[in-house]
Amino acid sequence: MKHQYLKHQPDEEGYFGEYGGSFLPPQLVEEFDRITEAYMKLRKSHDFLSELRRIRKHYQGRPTPVYHAKRLSDAVGGAQLYFKREDLNHTGAHKLNHCMAEALLAKYMGKTKLIAETGAGQHGVALATAAAYFGLECEIHMGEVDIAKEHPNVVRMQILGAQVVPATHGLRTLKEAVDSAFESYVKQLDSALYAIGSVVGPHPFPLMVRDFQSVVGIEAREQYMEMTDGELPDHVVACVGGGSNAMGIFSGFIDDPVELYAVEPLGKSTRLGDHAATLEYGKAGVLHGFKSILLQDEKGEPAPVHSVASGLDYPGVGPEQAYLHGIGRVHVAGATDEETIDAFYAISQYEGIIPALESAHAIAYAMKLARKHPNDAILVNLSGRGDKDIDYVVETFGVREWSPEKLNNE
Template identity: 70%
Template sequence: MTSYLKTHPTRDGYFGSYGGAMLPPVLVPHFQAIAEAYDRISNSAEFIRDLRYIRKHFQGRPTPVSYLKNLSGTCGGAQIYAKREDLNHTGAHKLNHCMAEALLARHMGKTKLMAETGAGQHGVALATAAAYFGMECEIHMGEIDIAKEAPNVTRMKLLGAKLVPVGFGGRSLKEAVDSCFQSYVAQADTALFAIGSVVGPHPFPMMVRNFQHVVGIEAREQFLEMTGKLPDIVTACVGGGSNAMGIFAGFIDDEDVALYGIEPRGTSSALGDHAATITYGEDGDIHGFRTMVLKDADGNPAPVHTVASGLDYPGVGPEHAYLHRSGRATYAWADDKEALAAFFALSRQEGIIPALESAHAVAFAMREAKNHPGKSILINLSGRGDKDIDYVTQNFGFGGVL
């Protein structure tokens, strides 16, 4: 059987009808150069050797899989496990592709890294990569997210990044992407726009997935070693969807493993109250690629809301849209209340404070465990919650009750 990863996407970046690269003419040669450099460099012995060294000796990989015994006992039914990307350096999965993108940029002769960020984890990771490689770094971040994620703002500045506040529109992740694209046009000769998820024009959905695949490779081997079999369910939160594609990629050819992406339903199903793109969206274009999009009455990307800034996006990675349409993955949701309850439950029952983004997947596992007695659920715990503790305690106290 031919591996899924070897056949998806197509050479022009399509997963079925989703993906591609719809770019202004001035950026077409730059994205083509990135795609060509990735094809040429990523399989070279030098690149693979350097990336393996970084992952082991700088990032601290492999991260472990932990059995969540107390949470499993409380929820009843399925046994719950977590892939601990919160223990990756900088506290989230984002560094997996940021270090690789920075290494690629160095091979291309670039001197600067640029990106958008929502919760700040991608911004921190890219600032870390820039510091490691001695490169400049420019991060665009919405004003709402700057206020919510103050610890990560401080970390980015300490790491030497230039932070660009974005004050137009919804002042969140979508606008940060818009702002960064505008800035990148004038700097494309010397800078790499290190897109922060499996979104954007080709080759980024493919590149970021492949750089995040290390999560799935490790998790598959670790789970087999721990239990002697594969998990029945693998689940991860989905905004753009990089952490989910990273772990899904390790199990995507295993038909007996069910894949669940968990979207943020916010405070209600009303447009503007959530960011559950696959659940409530439709086909459309955003930021230079075809995918599923939440649209307003005029057909434009709609305003969105979620307690988790890193999931605050009205689109989704094109591969997730494809996996949904093909039926290989199922997309469900957790709302703000469930995510907050899971945030407190994992903290108090397991001694692990999760990122609010990751807490959506924890909430799903807690909700579904009782429906799968004798089965196993593996969560991709995509990040730690240090960045969220001030926001959570100031707005919701310490008890997890809204």
């Protein structure tokens, strides 16, 4: 079923209401026009879509399952928890859904190289994988802080043949990686495609990445209804940094009577610089070529941000997430670093699934939501696995034993 909402958003200029669009330096305008023209043609092409379906089935291992987490549901003592297992997608996260498609677009356009930023490294690993599959060069920009924090993914990218370029300015995290990648891309427009890693950036990338990630929502809706004799979940929950995994699963339920929750990183405190809760505390502005909600300092510059999850520490959010929040279709929620670490251990020890710290934010909020709605069903996008995070978690927070009593004490 093609949802009515998806047919009408964004408009031809790439706006979701007041958010989105394309704010580019003159040297990039013509190139992004070419990307838009190529994508708008390809998104309706039988050959392109058939090739994408073949890759998803025979290479990525799709569809990924929806799993009923019975032990954790019982432990929480509330709603029934279901997880869309994107951690079982090849490379361990949802990111490959759009990376394989962006690489296919690059091949169509005659490009020989892929350039991108990465935070936690999942997008970088996925893009390096796609580059290896299609025989393209790959250049990944990553903040020095994240390189140290997510070392296993750096090694994976290098093994796959990618060049990992450290971003050494500013806070040396995700925003700086984007800055660094764009700076490099401008010098290589003829040969390279900037494969943006989320539903952010100038038009057409918020539309394009949502389209490529919508496979998550399409599968999840069909699978959940099959598991429950035609019922829909009451709540759908996903973490949000830029918002690609959230838009992926939300797109399957956007026209249904289902509550949608965007879970942001509340970090260590509400003080600016201690969190990355953009929708909760930000205001309208322009960053990296698009208009959205941004965390800003007193001068209107992008504010410093923090999250225990490297993939979420970005001062902006996708324009479609901002729009859906503005019209009241998506509830803004959050999880602190501590709640996230507790959820990381809870699902590990009660279900045998070690999640990415990004995904653990969504799980943390779903556990709280389950207590409030004991007779409901909650579907969570478990967007990635936690192999990349285990050393950091144990070294920073220690090994913990989780028990349901922790929820009673909150």
